[in-house]
Amino acid sequence: MKAFWAKGYAATSTEDLIQAMGIGRQSLYHAFGDKRRLYVEALETYQRETTSGHLKRLNGAISPLAGVRDLLIGLIDEDDRLRTMGCMGVNSVGEFGASDPELRELRTKVGMAINKRLAERLSEGQANGEIDPTFTPGEAANFIQLTMAGIQLAARGGGGLEELRRMADFATDRLRSH
Amino acid sequence: MKAFWAKGYAATSTEDLIQAMGIGRQSLYHAFGDKRRLYVEALETYQRETTSGHLKRLNGAISPLAGVRDLLIGLIDEDDRLRTMGCMGVNSVGEFGASDPELRELRTKVGMAINKRLAERLSEGQANGEIDPTFTPGEAANFIQLTMAGIQLAARGGGGLEELRRMADFATDRLRSH
DNA sequence: CTAGTTATGCACTGATCGATCAAGAAAGGA
DNA sequence: TCCTTTCTTGATCGATCAGTGCATAACTAG
Numbered sequence: 001m002k003a004f005w006a007k008g009y010a011a012t013s014t015e016d017l018i019q020a021m022g023i024g025r026q027s028l029y030h031a032f033g034d035k036r037r038l039y040v041e042a043l044e045t046y047q048r049e050t051t052s053g054h055l056k057r058l059n060g061a062i063s064p065l066a067g068v069r070d071l072l073i074g075l076i077d078e079d080d081r082l083r084t085m086g087c088m089g090v091n092s093v094g095e096f097g098a099s100d101p102e103l104r105e106l107r108t109k110v111g112m113a114i115n116k117r118l119a120e121r122l123s124e125g126q127a128n129g130e131i132d133p134t135f136t137p138g139e140a141a142n143f144i145q146l147t148m149a150g151i152q153l154a155a156r157g158g159g160g161l162e163e164l165r166r167m168a169d170f171a172t173d174r175l176r177s178h
Numbered sequence: 179m180k181a182f183w184a185k186g187y188a189a190t191s192t193e194d195l196i197q198a199m200g201i202g203r204q205s206l207y208h209a210f211g212d213k214r215r216l217y218v219e220a221l222e223t224y225q226r227e228t229t230s231g232h233l234k235r236l237n238g239a240i241s242p243l244a245g246v247r248d249l250l251i252g253l254i255d256e257d258d259r260l261r262t263m264g265c266m267g268v269n270s271v272g273e274f275g276a277s278d279p280e281l282r283e284l285r286t287k288v289g290m291a292i293n294k295r296l297a298e299r300l301s302e303g304q305a306n307g308e309i310d311p312t313f314t315p316g317e318a319a320n321f322i323q324l325t326m327a328g329i330q331l332a333a334r335g336g337g338g339l340e341e342l343r344r345m346a347d348f349a350t351d352r353l354r355s356h
Numbered sequence: 357c358t359a360g361t362t363a364t365g366c367a368c369t370g371a372t373c374g375a376t377c378a379a380g381a382a383a384g385g386a
Numbered sequence: 387t388c389c390t391t392t393c394t395t396g397a398t399c400g401a402t403c404a405g406t407g408c409a410t411a412a413c414t415a416g
Contacts, residue, residue, distance in 0.1 A: 201394085202393090202394055202395055202396085203394095203395085203396090204393080204394060204395070204396090205393065205394060205395090208392085208393065208394085209393090
């Protein structure tokens with residue numbers, strides 16, 4: 001997973017993979033079928049692990065808007081090395097675009113789950129007055145997801161810790177009611 | 179340029195390139211040195227061509243906020259095929275991250291130029307009362323750029339025309355003063 | 357212990373990778 | 387015109403690519 005995450009699908013050789021996993025060549029093919037299947041499994045694992053963390057931060061905060069902020073801030077790893085790896089899902093979109101139906105479905109599934117919970121949470125925030133009531137929760141949820149992707153892309157591009165945190169705060173503040 | 183744009187650096191073979199350009203193999207190496215140099219030149223050309231369009235839209239509008247909107251809307255091609263190619267610069271960030279100093283500098287240069295003009299324009303908007311005066315133009319400019327990247331990534335991922343336009347409008351409206 | 361299944365190591369496949377060679381064709385300059 | 391430089395063509399380089407065949411090793415069930 002880390003090998004694909006760092007270098008992308010095409011630039012990661014099967015040699016890289018067996019080195020990273022510390023197993024033999026035949027074991028890789030026996031266990032995963034081929035390079036592509038391994039990539040899909042790695043991406044699935046990545047999505048599963050990260051999504052649960054995202055939802056935990058979104059739900060755990062004391063208020064909906066604080067949840068959004070925690071979600072965005074939580075994307076930004078303090079460690080430079082980890083942060084510049086970005087998000088494997090975002091990287092996958094960049095590499096494959098909309099061309100691969102299987103990856104697209106995988107991505108859509110995760111996106112919808114986050115979107116749903118995000119919209120619920122935003123709706124709560126509108127009810128308690130902390131979030132601007134003039135927009136629809138669904139649109140705002142889409143926009144938060146766009147912001148998530150933007151932050152993670154900027155992180156991969158070498159964006160600094162403080163710079164990214166300011167952007168997360170800025171985006172969060174844009175949802176606040178006046 | 180289109181070949182690299184569509185498939186990324188690693189997945190584009192020199193055979194793809196000579197097919198796309200309609201020239202012989204040796205001509206490619208004679209004219210560009212190697213694959214990497216050709217990629218850098220292609221990316222430079224892409225940046226130059228697109229950036230001028232972005233600035234034109236940002237400057238051409240009747241008001242600063244309308245300029246921001248035109249800038250964001252202008253990223254979204256009506257043609258599905260073109261839209262799903264996304265932005266070559268964004269794709270490049272995804273593929274190479276912060277690992278390549280030359281690409282990073284190329285990207286930074288363009289980013290700063292847009293950022294500067296964006297901040298100026300936002301400042302104008304705050305002066306004429308159309309844009310929320312409570313934030314600093316620089317931060318807002320960074321955020322617009324993050325939104326640009328987010329839109330273009332979503333486009334590559336298969337985002338629909340109307341969906342993306344709604345996000346552009348939503349982001350623009352977040353800057354409006356109340 | 358044995359039989360049968362599963363996993364692994366090593367050598368190797370054809371294909372394709374990026375890049376180069378040698379030689380000729382075209383273009384440019386005096 | 388002749389000579390030099392620039393460009394193009396086709397064959398080919400060694401390296402690496404993803405994926406296999408085959409024999410051995412490890413494990414499991416009885």
